[in-house]
Amino acid sequence: QSVLTQPPSVSEAPGQRVTISCSGSSSNIGNTAVNWYRQLPGEAPKLLIYYDNLLPSGVSDRFSGSKSDTSASLAISGLQSEDEADYYCASWDDNLDVWVFGGGTKLTVL
Amino acid sequence: EVQLVESGGDLIQPRGSLRLSCAASGFTVTTNYMNWVRQAPGKGLEWVSLIYPGGSTAYADSVKGRFTISRDSSSNTLYLQMNALKAEDTAVYYCARQRRGAVAGKPYHYMDVWGRGTTVTVSS
Numbered sequence: 001q002s003v004l005t006q007p008p009s010v011s012e013a014p015g016q017r018v019t020i021s022c023s024g025s026s027s028n029i030g031n032t033a034v035n036w037y038r039q040l041p042g043e044a045p046k047l048l049i050y051y052d053n054l055l056p057s058g059v060s061d062r063f064s065g066s067k068s069d070t071s072a073s074l075a076i077s078g079l080q081s082e083d084e085a086d087y088y089c090a091s092w093d094d095n096l097d098v099w100v101f102g103g104g105t106k107l108t109v110l
Numbered sequence: 111e112v113q114l115v116e117s118g119g120d121l122i123q124p125r126g127s128l129r130l131s132c133a134a135s136g137f138t139v140t141t142n143y144m145n146w147v148r149q150a151p152g153k154g155l156e157w158v159s160l161i162y163p164g165g166s167t168a169y170a171d172s173v174k175g176r177f178t179i180s181r182d183s184s185s186n187t188l189y190l191q192m193n194a195l196k197a198e199d200t201a202v203y204y205c206a207r208q209r210r211g212a213v214a215g216k217p218y219h220y221m222d223v224w225g226r227g228t229t230v231t232v233s234s
Contacts, residue, residue, distance in 0.1 A: 002154060032218065032219075033218035033219065033220065035220040035221070037155075037221075039155075043226075044204055044224040044225060044226050044227055045147075045204070045206075045224050047220060047221065047222050047224075050218075050220035050222070051211065051213070051218045051220065056222065086154075088154065088155050090155070090157075090220075090221070092219055097168055098157060098168065098170060099145070099147075099157035099160070099221075100157070101154060101156065101157065102154070103154045104154040104155070
C-alpha cells in the first residue's frame with residue numbers, strides 16, 4: 001500500500017490530453033514539493049516535473065504539473081504513442097522523514 | 111556528463127549479505143544528497159535509504175537495521191551494504207542524486223539523476 005495514491009491506469013487517444021492524479025496528506029504533498037517521474041519499460045525513472053510544476057531542461061512543455069492542498073496532478077497534452085509508460089509521483093514526508101512514492105499509473109495511448 | 115552506474119547485484123540466498131556500488135561521474139557524491147530506491151518485479155518504486163551531505167542517514171522501516179548506506183570520496187562511489195536479506199528484498203536497485211532548492215526560504219528536494227539499476231535476487 002503506497003503512501004501516495006494514484007490510479008493504476010489511464011488511457012486516452014493520440015493527440016488528446018490526459019491527467020494523472022496523486023493524493024497524499026498534510027505531512028507530504030500538503031507540506032512539501034511534489035515530483036513526477038516517467039519510467040519507460042525496462043528503463044530507469046526519469047524526472048519529469050519537480051517542485052510541483054517545474055520542468056527540467058529538455059522535458060517537453062506538453063507536460064505540466066499542478067498541486068492543491070494534499071493532491072497533485074500531472075497533465076500530458078498532445079498525447080503520442082511514445083508517452084506510453086508508467087508515471088510516479090513522489091514527495092518527502094516531513095512526519096516520517098522518508099521519501100514516499102505513489103503506486104504508479106500506467107498510461108496507455110489508444 | 112553527470113552519470114550514475116550501479117553494480118554488485120547478484121543471486122543471493124536468504125539471510126545472506128551483498129554490497130551494491132554506485133559509481134558517480136560529473137559530480138561529487140560527498141557534497142550531494144544520495145539515495146537508493148528499489149523496484150520489486152512488476153511493482154512500483156520504493157525508497158530505501160538516503161545519505162545527507164553531512165553524513166547523516168535515513169532508512170525505510172523495511173530495511174532499517176539490515177541495510178547501511180555509505181560513500182567513499184576517493185572513488186566517488188555510493189554503497190549499500192545489505193545484510194540478512196529476505197525474499198522480499200528482491201528488486202532492481204537504483205541510486206539517485208537528490209537536489210535541493212529553496213523558495214521563500216523553504217527548501218524543496220527532488221531526485222534528478224538516476225542510474226540504470228542493478229538486480230538483486232534473493233532466493234534459495
